[in-house]
Each structure stands twice: as C-alpha cells, then as structure tokens.
Amino acid sequence: MKQPEASLAIQVLPKTASGDEVIRMVDAVIAYIKSTGLPRFVGPFETTVEGDFDRLCEIAKECQRICIREGAESVSTYMKMAYNPTEGVWSIEQKVAKHHG
Secondary structure (H helix, E strand, O other): OOOOOEEEEEEEEEEOOOHHHHHHHHHHHHHHHHHOOOOEEEOOOOEEEEEOHHHHHHHHHHHHHHHHHOOOOEEEEEEEEEEOOOOOOOOHHHHHHHHOO
C-alpha cells in the first residue's frame, strides 16, 4: 500500500456567542472533511486527514471559510502537517491501529 504524501491534523475554533453554535460549526467542518472521501480520523480535539499535499492545503483553507459562512465572526485554527513527497508519511492506521484493537 502506498504511503500518503501528507497528513494534516486540524482543529477549528470559531468565535461565536454560543457554545452550541461552535459545535454546529465544527460539525459542518467535519462533514466537509468527510465529504472529501479522503482517509480521516475524528478525535476529541482535532480531525486528521491524509492525502495529497496540495489537496490538504485546500481543505485547510476551506475549513476556515466554512466557519465564516456558518456565521462565525472569526476563526482560530491549529494545524499540524507532515509532508514527505518522496517516501510518504505514516498513515493514520499505522499511527493508531494498535491503540484501537
């Protein structure tokens, strides 16, 4: 199996008046990430997605835009990215499988 070229862990924190609104906006971001069809892992603080580097950069940008379109006045985003275009990076499965068996 070919290793993914890149892996992105992303956490969005939309600024809004209500905690319920934050959850709704974060859910919209997660739904978008799921809609990409890329391998992903939703955790309690961040969502990890893996694939092509350029595609992940586009996904990261769209996550900001979703929060604003959903009504956030601003959004803070925390991201971690691993990128290796020649050998690939460890997959989500390689990182977490032994902990979820």
